[in-house]
Each structure stands twice: as C-alpha cells, then as structure tokens.
Amino acid sequence: MPGSFPMNGGDGTYSYAKNSQYQREATNVAKEIINEVIAEKLDVQSLIASSSNSFCIADLGCSVGPNTFFAMQNIIEVVDKKYYMTQGATSGSLEFQVFFSDHASNDFNTLFASLPPSRKYFAAGVPGSFYGRLFPRSSLHLVHSSHALQWLSKVPEELLDKTSPAWNKGRISYTSSSDEVANAYAAQFQKDMKIFLNARAKEIVVGGMIVLIMPGLPDGVHRSEFPLGVLDDSLCSSLMDMVNAGLINESQVDSFNLPVYAATLKEITEVIKDIGCFSIERMEVADPRSKIGSSINVHSLIMHFRAGLEDIFTKHFGREVIDELFERTFLKEAEISSALESSHNKGTQLIVALKRE
Amino acid sequence: MPGSFPMNGGDGTYSYAKNSQYQREATNVAKEIINEVIAEKLDVQSLIASSSNSFCIADLGCSVGPNTFFAMQNIIEVVDKKYYMTQGATSGSLEFQVFFSDHASNDFNTLFASLPPSRKYFAAGVPGSFYGRLFPRSSLHLVHSSHALQWLSKVPEELLDKTSPAWNKGRISYTSSSDEVANAYAAQFQKDMKIFLNARAKEIVVGGMIVLIMPGLPDGVHRSEFPLGVLDDSLCSSLMDMVNAGLINESQVDSFNLPVYAATLKEITEVIKDIGCFSIERMEVADPRSKIGSSINVHSLIMHFRAGLEDIFTKHFGREVIDELFERTFLKEAEISSALESSHNKGTQLIVALKRE
Numbered sequence: 026m027p028g029s030f031p032m033n034g035g036d037g038t039y040s041y042a043k044n045s046q047y048q049r050e051a052t053n054v055a056k057e058i059i060n061e062v063i064a065e066k067l068d069v070q071s072l073i074a075s076s077s078n079s080f081c082i083a084d085l086g087c088s089v090g091p092n093t094f095f096a097m098q099n100i101i102e103v104v105d106k107k108y109y110m111t112q113g114a115t116s117g118s119l120e121f122q123v124f125f126s127d128h129a130s131n132d133f134n135t136l137f138a139s140l141p142p143s144r145k146y147f148a149a150g151v152p153g154s155f156y157g158r159l160f161p162r163s164s165l166h167l168v169h170s171s172h173a174l175q176w177l178s179k180v181p182e183e184l185l186d187k188t189s190p191a192w193n194k195g196r197i198s199y200t201s202s203s204d205e206v207a208n209a210y211a212a213q214f215q216k217d218m219k220i221f222l223n224a225r226a227k228e229i230v231v232g233g234m235i236v237l238i239m240p241g242l243p244d245g246v247h248r249s250e251f252p253l254g255v256l257d258d259s260l261c262s263s264l265m266d267m268v269n270a271g272l273i274n275e276s277q278v279d280s281f282n283l284p285v286y287a288a289t290l291k292e293i294t295e296v297i298k299d300i301g302c303f304s305i306e307r308m309e310v311a312d313p314r315s316k317i318g319s320s321i322n323v324h325s326l327i328m329h330f331r332a333g334l335e336d337i338f339t340k341h342f343g344r345e346v347i348d349e350l351f352e353r354t355f356l357k358e359a360e361i362s363s364a365l366e367s368s369h370n371k372g373t374q375l376i377v378a379l380k381r382e
Numbered sequence: 383m384p385g386s387f388p389m390n391g392g393d394g395t396y397s398y399a400k401n402s403q404y405q406r407e408a409t410n411v412a413k414e415i416i417n418e419v420i421a422e423k424l425d426v427q428s429l430i431a432s433s434s435n436s437f438c439i440a441d442l443g444c445s446v447g448p449n450t451f452f453a454m455q456n457i458i459e460v461v462d463k464k465y466y467m468t469q470g471a472t473s474g475s476l477e478f479q480v481f482f483s484d485h486a487s488n489d490f491n492t493l494f495a496s497l498p499p500s501r502k503y504f505a506a507g508v509p510g511s512f513y514g515r516l517f518p519r520s521s522l523h524l525v526h527s528s529h530a531l532q533w534l535s536k537v538p539e540e541l542l543d544k545t546s547p548a549w550n551k552g553r554i555s556y557t558s559s560s561d562e563v564a565n566a567y568a569a570q571f572q573k574d575m576k577i578f579l580n581a582r583a584k585e586i587v588v589g590g591m592i593v594l595i596m597p598g599l600p601d602g603v604h605r606s607e608f609p610l611g612v613l614d615d616s617l618c619s620s621l622m623d624m625v626n627a628g629l630i631n632e633s634q635v636d637s638f639n640l641p642v643y644a645a646t647l648k649e650i651t652e653v654i655k656d657i658g659c660f661s662i663e664r665m666e667v668a669d670p671r672s673k674i675g676s677s678i679n680v681h682s683l684i685m686h687f688r689a690g691l692e693d694i695f696t697k698h699f700g701r702e703v704i705d706e707l708f709e710r711t712f713l714k715e716a717e718i719s720s721a722l723e724s725s726h727n728k729g730t731q732l733i734v735a736l737k738r739e
C-alpha cells in the first residue's frame with residue numbers, strides 16, 4: 026500500500042488550509058492554461074452524450090481545501106460556458122459531479138464541512154491512493170491533479186541500503202545527492218507515473234482529459250538548481266544540528282528520505298508515450314512566482330513546508346522534535362533566501378494536459 | 383437546511399460503531415428479502431448496458447459503519463451472482479461503485495479508515511441530507527437506506543408553538559402525546575418522504591431500485607404501542623426528574639422534541655403512490671427481535687439510544703447533563719423492560735422495495 030502522509034488537517038496555525046497560498050497562486054497560473062485547453066480541446070457535447078448530461082470531474086490529491094474548491098469551480102464554469110455556447114441552450118441542464126480524492130487519512134471531515142454552500146455540483150469524497158484504481162471504468166470526463174504527483178508512492182528502497190551506492194547518508198532528498206540517489210528517485214517516479222496513467226486510462230472516457238500541475242524542472246536545468254531543494258537542504262541541516270545537539274540520532278537522519286520528486290519535461294513525456302493511451306495536448310513550464318512577486322516570503326514558505334511535511338517528519342522522528350526542527354529552520358531564513366536567489370528562477374511549475382485517445 | 387444529528391463517531395464506548403448491533407440484526411432480517419428482490423426483480427444486464435458495465439449503489443444515512451459495509455457487501459454479492467448467472471461470463475468484468483452518504487457532520491474520517499481492505503468496489507463518500515438531491519440524474523442503479531428515514535428533516539414547527547394544540551409540553555416525542563402532536567409528526571414525515579422520493583426519482587435510472595429499511599408500525603397498531611416509544615418516554619421521564627432536581631429547566635424539556643417518526647405501511651404507501659415514479663415491489667413488516675432472541679438486553683438498548691441520540695440531546699441541553707441523563711435512565715431498566723413486554727411485539731421493522739418506472 027502506498028505511503029500516506031496527509032497535509033495537516035483542521036484549520037489551525039499549521040494547517041494546510043491556512044498554509045497553501047503558494048499552491049493556490051500556482052493554480053491561478055494554471056487556470057488560464059486550463060481554460061484554453063478546455064475551450065479548444067474538450068468536446069463537451071459528445072462526452073456527455075452517454076451520461077445523461079452529467080459531467081464528472083475528479084481532483085486527485087485534493088487535500089482539505091480551499092484550493093481544490095477554486096480549481097473545481099473554475100473548471101465547471103469553463104465547461105458549462107462551452108456547453109451552452111455550442112449547445113445554444115439555457116443554463117441548468119448540465120449537471121456536474123466532483124470527486125474529491127486523497128488518501129483515506131486525509132481530513133475529509135474538514136473538507137466536507139468547508140464545501141462551498143453555493144456550489145453548483147454534487148460533491149463526493151474518494152479515499153485512496155491515486156497509484157491504483159479509484160473509479161469504475163469510463164466514469165470520468167476530466168481529471169485534475171495539482172501539487173500531488175511529486176509525492177512518490179514510497180522512498181526508493183536502495184536509499185535505505187547501506188551497501189548500495191544509492192545509500193543517501195546524511196541527506197533527506199536527492200537534489201544535492203549523488204547521481205545514484207537521483208537515478209533511484211527517477212526510476213521510482215517512472216514506475217509510479219506509469220501506474221497512475223494506466224489507472225486513469227481505464228477510468229477516463231475516450232475524449233476525456235487529464236490536467237496535471239506539478240513541480241518539475243525544465244530540461245537542461247540541473248537538479249541542484251531546483252528551488253524547493255533549498256528548503257529540503259535547510260531542513261536537513263537543522264536535523265544535523267539536532268544530531269550534534271544530541272536531540273536525535275544520526276542513523277535516524279540516514280534512514281529518512283522525503284518521497285518527493287520533481288520530474289523533468291523529458292521524463293514525463295517519455296512515460297506518457299510509453300503508456301500510449303493519451304495524447305499530449307499541452308505541456309509547459311510556468312513560474313508561479315511571477316504572479317506572487319519576485320521576493321518570496323521565506324517564513325511563509327517554511328510554514329507551507331510544515332503544513333505539507335509535518336506528518337511525515339512526525340512519523341519518523343516523533344512529535345516532540347517537530348517544533349524544534351522548524352524553529353531551527355526559521356533561524357536560517359537569510360541563508361535560505363540567498364540560496365533561493367541563486368537557484369533556478371525561470372519556472373519550476375509543470376502544466377500538462379492529456380487527452381484519452 | 384435539514385437538521386443534522388450524526389451518530390456518535392470514533393470507536394469509543396459510546397460510539398455508533400460499537401453500539402449498533404440491533405440495527406445490524408435488523409439488516410440481517412432484511413438481507414433475505416433484499417436478496418429475493420434483487421434475484422427476482424432487478425434486470426442487472428439491461429441496467430448496466432449504458433454504464434460501461436459499472437453498477438452504482440448508494441447507502442443513504444450510512445453513519446460510520448460497520449453495518450453499512452455488511453449491507454453493501456451483501457448487495458454486491460447478490461448482484462454479481464445474478465449478473466454472472468444470466469451472463470454466463472467469468473467473474474471480474476462487472477465493476478461496482480458504492481456511495482456512502484450521510485450528513486456532512488457524519489464522521490467520514492472514521493468511515494473511510496474502516497473500509498474493508500478486501501472490498502471489491504470503488505468507495506466514495508457523499509456528504510449532505512437525503513432530503514434533497516445528492517447525485518447527478520440517472521446515475522444510480524440501487525439505493526439502500528437502513529434506519530435513517532425515521533429521522534425527519536426537522537421538528538414540526540407547531541410543537542414549539544405554545545398557542546398551538548400541537549404544543550408538546552413535557553414530552554419529547556409523539557408516541558404518548560395527543561393526536562394533534564402525532565398528526566404534526568405525520569404531516570412532516572409525508573412532506574419529507576415526498577422530497578426524498580422525488581430526489582431519488584431523478585437520481586435512479588429507469589429499472590433501478592430503492593430498498594428502505596426503517597422502523598414503522600403495522601396498520602392498526604396504535605402509536606402508543608410502538609416499542610421504541612418506551613425508550614423515549616423513559617428518557618423524557620429522566621429529564622423531568624432532572625427538572626425536579628433543579629438540573630435543567632422545564633422550559634428546556636418543553637422546547638425539545640425528537641425529530642424521529644415511525645410511519646405506518648399505509649402512510650408510506652400513500653406517499654409512494656402520490657409520487658408516481660415508483661412501483662412497490664415488496665413491502666412488509668419484520669421483527670428483528672425474533673433473530674436476536676426474545677429477551678432484549680435493556681442496558682444495551684439504552685447504549686444504542688445514546689450512540690444515536692447523544693448529539694441531539696447535547697445540542698439542546700448541553701454536554702454536562704448527558705452522563706446524568708443516561709445514568710438516570712439506566713436506573714429505569716426494570717421499568718423499561720416491563721413496558722417493552724406490554725408493547726407491540728409482532729414486528730416494527732418495515733422493509734420496502736421500489737422500482738423506478
């Protein structure tokens with residue numbers, strides 16, 4: 026069973042609901058592209074002909090909101106507009122069903138309690154890993170997944186093997202590690218992505234689409250220049266400080282790796298072509314930062330990392346070290362800021378639109 | 383918005399998960415009838431012809447399990463068996479999707495965490511009141527609802543009006559109250575049931591079915607003989623004891639009524655005929671007690687009531703009086719036991735199977 030590390034639930038200080046503005050900004054950048062893709066590539070009328078005029082959307086890796094609500098609302102508005110423009114009909118006859126999907130450990134109670142009361146769709150929650158089937162065959166018209174596919178199903182096994190050249194001693198990610206480590210991550214990504222696309226190929230009707238938004242690297246940019254790697258390195262450095270202070274053991278750091286990977290355009294293209302059921306309708310790199318403004322608030326960025334990663338750190342290192350870990354990382358803000366400036370800054374946000382053939 | 387009073391969540395001493403065996407026994411009684419109805423009345427093959435061989439089931443008012451899992455598992459086995467018998471095919475090509483639906487305040491996190499790992503269906507949760515639309519049109523093949531439709535969408539307004547002949551002073555239910563009170567409940571049931579059936583008429587494909595299991599009264603039995611009314615009266619008597627002890631105010635009891643009603647076969651038949659979209663394929667009264675054995679464990683029965691009613695009592699009277707209320711009711715076990723024996727004991731479990739025409 027794939028690992029499950031939910032974003033922080035509820036709506037407290039460290040919750041994902043309160044610390045996911047960057048993901049939302051990225052979604053806004055993607056919004057224009059999604060709107061164009063739906064307008065130009067999606068044949069709404071023929072898609073819904075066999076489904077009693079219902080249009081079914083799934084958001085995979087939706088977490089607890091509110092970002093998923095904005096994304097779904099946008100898609101519905103665009104599909105609805107297109108339907109009525111081509112149909113020449115009055116509004117109201119097209120019905121939408123939205124499936125919010127994430128691991129069973131995701132806080133669906135919070136998600137359901139915060140559903141927009143004025144929503145114009147039937148909402149459902151679907152628990153389970155997207156590295157496997159989640160829906161009956163040919164039951165979806167559009168699949169959306171934002172900031173979720175960078176999560177691998179698991180840490181590549183070689184990283185934990187002391188005798189392997191891919192043993193990732195003293196590091197928690199691949200961006201600053203050896204090629205062997207990076208290759209192990211890449212292989213795991215490829216394996217997972219194949220499982221993901223094969224499952225979706227069964228679930229999406231012919232003519233239906235997938236839109237994927239995920240951190241990634243433009244071809245030709247080295248992994249060490251990946252901006253989010255700076256944060257991983259900084260957290261790793263805080264962990265090593267805590268080893269030196271006797272708060273945790275070095276072996277705990279050696280055996281910990283984040284199952285997170287940012288693929289390149291080339292890697293993603295290869296997997297899609299291997300699967301063969303999808304045509305690439307759009308694929309590009311965007312820079313969410315251009316919309317947020319050039320200067321990133323590093324404190325806020327660390328809070329975002331905490332909302333997303335607290336669970337996985339807690340499960341490995343124990344709840345009692347989490348505050349210490351992030352307090353120490355906050356002290357490195359200046360250092361992080363300068364490292365971010367020298368990292369790749371031309372866009373690390375991949376947007377991919379595929380059509381089921 | 384219809385009132386929402388979820389069963390106790392989690393899996394603690396007072397949880398619904400630990401205190402719903404009686405409902406499960408009732409489900410077992412219903413099981414044989416459901417199996418017969420599916421075998422005799424449901425044309426599985428023509429139903430799934432337009433849905434890529436997927437069969438969609440919804441359980442409305444599912445609570446947190448485990449009863450809903452047993453009920454869904456049973457339906458799937460019977461439908462699957464029928465499909466392969468008529469189809470002569472090998473197993474595996476028919477896919478099932480199960481929608482577990484209840485109020486958004488239901489503990490879906492517990493429900494999702496306890497889904498049977500070996501389930502052979504795609505699971506989804508649907509938050510919302512069944513007194514309204516929950517699904518796109520023609521998207522369901524079979525709807526099941528067990529021990530849920532006795533919950534009205536709200537307390538009839540007249541009951542709270544001091545100037546109305548239906549003012550329910552000093553009582554919390556209708557079984558021992560005046561005809562005016564009982565008529566107000568009956569009218570609310572009729573209104574709610576119409577909304578329920580009209581919504582389902584849109585959601586269920588032609589040829590699809592609804593199976594309803596709900597407490598009810600055989601025609602000709604007076605409401606004062608309804609066994610569960612004994613428990614209501616006993617809780618009411620504990621509340622009045624607490625008024626006399628100065629723990630709560632009498633006006634709090636006067637303004638509290640349980641929005642729960644057990645309809646008669648005649649009342650249900652009338653509403654179904656009024657709606658006109660469903661044929662009655664089966665309708666009968668069963669006695670779950672005959673399977674449990676004749677002697678009811680009153681302590682356990684009170685625990686069941688607590689699991690189901692704690693939330694609604696808490697919202698009106700405050701959390702601090704709940705333990706006291708149930709402690710006082712436990713002291714009335716002998717009295718309850720004897721009152722139950724003189725109540726109607728020939729079955730108060732309605733099972734209704736309808737087909738969408």
